[in-house]
Amino acid sequence: MRKLVGVKPERVFYHFEEISKIPRESYHEKAISDYLVEFGKKLNLETYQDKYYNVVLRRKATPGYENAPGIVIQGHMDMVCEKESDSNHDFRKDPIDLIVDGNRLRANKTTLGGDNGIAIAMGMAILEDESIKCGTIELLATTSEEIDLNGALSLEPNVLKGKMLINIDSEDEGVITVGSAGGVEIDILLPIEKETLTDVNLYTLSLEKLQGGHSGVEINQKRGNSNKILAEVLHNLKTLTDYSLVEVFGGSKDNAIPRSGKVVLASSKDIKDIISKVADEVKAKYVSFEPEMSFTLEATTAREVSVLSKKTLDSYIKTIEEIPTGVNTWMKEYPEIVESSDNLAIVKTLDENINIIVSLRSSDPEVLNELKDKIASILKENNASFEFSAGYPEWKFRAESKLREKALEVYKKLYNKDMKVEVIHAGLECGAISQNYPDIDFISVGPNLRDVHTPSEYLEIDSTERVYNYVVELINSLS
Incomplete structure (x- = not known):
């Protein structure tokens, strides 16, 4: 039974x-990619699919509009797969359980995938709408945007024919994005030493229900970081009692502010009350801006357990404390816009190392390099090995843009108010695509989409309709 019958715009939804x-988790996009190709074939569109599962669907120019500029509608087909701790959803096989909640479209205890499924849906609706009279129009659907932008970065030259590209991956109606940050990821291995303890008490302390959020969009907001908070608990606990660390985990996505995590501790003494006391004290520091955060503590016993050495515990706490997370610098020209930041995103205990993932962003390559050097220095001091990813490029502001000027004009005409022009701190694929398509004129727009990369994600339905109508009107005005 369809859940979105009658929700407008009907073909988009x-x-x-x-x-x-x-299912369309990053790196697992073959099924959705093949689905888009079949959709294109049914409409007799030119179809293109590369080895990265990027898809281009091309509709020929409407007769009489052959000289109109070619237009590309662009979005990514993968989604961030986050869920509540009590959800049994399997992102590899289960459909997203959609819920219409008044003017909001959300999912049942999982991310919605509005980021960026709504762009793909809009592009499909535009391609099949023969009432839109225009030049050549293409839908470019890319892969692995949420991980490394590899789909956009790997798109071959000369595949796209259009010279103007409308990316629909922004999250605020009435805002036109004309530049974005570049970024890189640090994969860190902190070596561990182990020892064996016998006849100990085991304690699993879990932290849940932080707000989390997009590490580009919400990084400037007051949000708790589960990895930092749990390290604070470990630090404070050391001043009160003796214990050993068995393992630590936190976060799951490099582009999401970590909202949960856990530590497993071992002690020959009964320290349950001490752990609870420290957790309560730490919670009191954050509850004013993280009202839903919660600690749960479970206790058991073990005859024998492998734990991390005291030296490893000290090294881990010191490393996490010293690695910055959050805003690093603000743009000089636009003091309200983040210039550079980092997100201490993931911690997981492996057999011989503690793996730490940190994602960095900056709209200025020089500032990004300075931040990389700063963190590298911290890691060297703590004897951690690390590797930087290839990263993705920034999208530089274009001083002259016919597409931008026309987009502003159409919005003003359609809704009688001005669009806000901005350069954002989050990464967008426009910079990646421009590496092989430097002559394309880019903008990014989108409907109101909130709490992305979290199970609280929702899409505003009426905003989606207005933005879709706006994009259609923009296409018509360019033809």
């Missing part, structure tokens, strides 16, 4: 519901 049935 029809396609959104259909693609929500197809």
Whole structure:
């Protein structure tokens, strides 16, 4: 039974519901990619699919509009797969369980995938709408945007024909984005030493229900970081009692502010009350801006357990305390816009190392390099090995843009108010695509989408309709 019947724009939400049935976790986009190719073939469109599962669907120019500029509608098909701790959803096989909640479209205890499924759905609706009279129009659907932008970075030259590209991956109606940050990831291995303890008490302390959020969009907001908070608990606990660390985990996505985590501790003494006391004291520091955060503590016993050495515990706490997270610098030209930041995103205990993932962003390559050097220095002091990813490029502001000027004009005409022009701190694929397509004129727009990369994600339905109508009007005005 369809859940979005009658929700407008109907064809957009029809396609959104259909693609929500197809698992599309990053690096697992073959099924959704093949679905888009079949959609294109049914419409007799030119179809292109590369080895990265990027898809281009091309509709020929409307007769009489052959000289109109070619336009590309662009979005990514993968989604961040986050869920509540009590959800049994399997992102590899289960459809997203959509819920219409008044003017909000959300999912049942999982991320919605509005980021960026709504772009794909809009593009599909535009391609099938023969009332839109225009030049050549293409839908470019890319892969692995949420991990490394590899789909956009790997798109071959000369695949796209259009010279103007409308990216629909922004999250605020009435805002036109004309530049974005570049970024890189640090993969860290902190070596561990182990020892064996016998006849000990084991304590699992879990931290849950932090707000989390997009590490580009919400990094400037007051949000708790589960990895930092748990390290604070470990530090404070050391001043009160003796214990050993068995393992530590926190966060799951490099582009999401970590909202949960856990530590497993061992002690020959009964320290349950001490752990609870420290957790309560730490919680009191954050509860004013993290009202839902919660600690749960479970206790058991073990005859024998492998623990991390005291030296490793000290090294881990020191490393996590010293690695910055959050805003690093603000743009001089736009003091309200983040210039550079980092997100201490993931911690996981492996057999011989503690693996730490940190993602860095900056709209200025020089500032990004300075931040890289700063963190590298911290890691060297703590004897950690590390490797930087290839990263993704910034999208530089274009002083002259016919597409931007026309987009502003159309919005003003359609809604009688001005669009806000901005350069954002989050990464967008426009910079990656421009590496092989430097002559394309880019903008990014989108409907109101909130709490992305978290199970609280929702899409505003009426905003989606207004933005879709705006994009259609923009396409018509360019033809």
